[in-house]
Amino acid sequence: MTTTLAPPADPAGPAEFEARLRAVGERRYHDRHPFNLRMHQGTLTPDEVRRWITNRFHYQRHIPVKDALITAKLDTPRLRRTWLRRIEDHDGRHEGEGGIERWLRLGEAAGLDRGTLLSARTVLPGVRLAVEGYVNFCRLRSPLEAVAASLTELTAPDLMRVRIEAFERHYPWIAPDGLAYFRTRVDQGRRDSTEALDLVLRWARTREDQDRAVAALSFKCDVLWSLLDAVEHAGERT
């Protein structure tokens, strides 16, 4: 018996491919997670808000690590400069600057101790796994997949605006200065996702590439969703 292989499917045009990527974000992004919905409705307890800040810090501090792994895969100075800027956004140019520092200040504004945050002592097991999954994904996969995974940031700036409003309205016990991280991230996220989308649209030349990029973005949505699952259910652990 002979088997005939189907010819490879044609790649989608740029507009159709972009719509496919955006659809993943719209359906699977963590803005729909029950924990985020409760955050926006204002029904999280102070302990839950602190638990979220502590565990999200673990994600935050690994973003420049995964960006360094991506940088090492990029083969032109121009591309590497773009990615180095992302690392700088998080690590700052000097001590006391950058996104990680701003997140630590958010923690302090919520009554958390900087030393405890930095020690990672209270990070949940599921959060450790989710974050390690994302870092290893970027370590092991192609540049196309690693960059496509960052495209959750297409949706992040909108979420950031909703979050700032929710914190101002429902959690006034957190001093407004503590929200600086989110305010900075609206523009950074928009710029980063525009650049990343441009690269993914250019690099994904075949249908298989496009499928891999969509799968990478879908995986990243799972990372963010699992992180919040762990935070949501932490209180149930005995």
Ligand SMILES: O=C(O)c1cc(C(=O)O)c2c(n1)C(=O)C(=O)c1cc(C(=O)O)[nH]c1-2
């Ligand atoms: O608070 C959020 O909901 C959220 C989500 C995401 C995201 O969608 O991955 C990022 C961030 N924040 C963020 O602050 C950030 O620096 C960031 C970098 C990346 C990335 O994958 O490169 N995602 C995100």
